Amino acid sequence: MEIVKIVAFALISLFLVLILRDEKKELAVQISIAVGVIIFLFLISKITAIMQFIQQLALKANIxxxxxxxxxxxxxxxxxxxxxxxxxxxxxxxxxxxxxxxxxxxxxxxxxxxxxxxxxxxxxxxx
The missing domain is CATH 1.20.58 (Methane Monooxygenase Hydroxylase; Chain G, domain 1)
Structure with missing residues (x-):
């Protein structure tokens, strides 16, 4: 299941951010941004499939x-x-x-x- 991978990755990243937040706040923010981008890239194939499905529905419904x-x-x-x-x-x-x-x-x-x-x-x- 993909959500398990995402949640595990997010929790590991969260612990890393929490450890770094007190000592190096800038690095913690950069890791947070990188985690968000990586999760988005992981989901890009799903987003593409959803957009194609919506396009097909629009064509069939003549929208x-x-x-x-x-x-x-x-x-x-x-x-x-x-x-x-x-x-x-x-x-x-x-x-x-x-x-x-x-x-x-x-x-x-x-x-x-x-x-x-x-x-x-x-x-x-x-x-």
Whole structure:
């Protein structure tokens, strides 16, 4: 099971970070970032498979691919903003973390507006 590998790797890394945090905080943050990237790289094949599945569903359902692409971009922004925010919090910079979260929310909103407009147009056509 892949989750067991991920959890074991994360726990070992956590112990290493906890040991180094008091003595070398910079190195602990770098290890934390590296662990996040390695876990992401481990999951890249799963993410690719999910994206291909969503593309196939969109083709079968005759959904405009622009909407699917926008939703995937929104998910990417949410995950990246959360990842960066957590790293900033680990480094003790909660102020920067909150600004990254805010920027992510604004970017998501800006991407969601065209989808909301399309939904509203569809509702108006039905009426």
């Amino acid at each position: 405009n691919f622009v909407y699917i692409t926008t939703v995937l971009k929104i998910l990417g922004i949410a995950y990246l903003a959360t990842f960066c925010s957590e790293i900033c919090k680990d480094a003790g910079e909660s102020s920067i973390a909150s600004k990254v979260e805010f920027a992510g929310k604004i970017l998501i909103l800006s991407l969601a507006i065209p989808i909301l407009m399309a939904v509203l147009k569809s509702i108006l056509k039905i009426m």
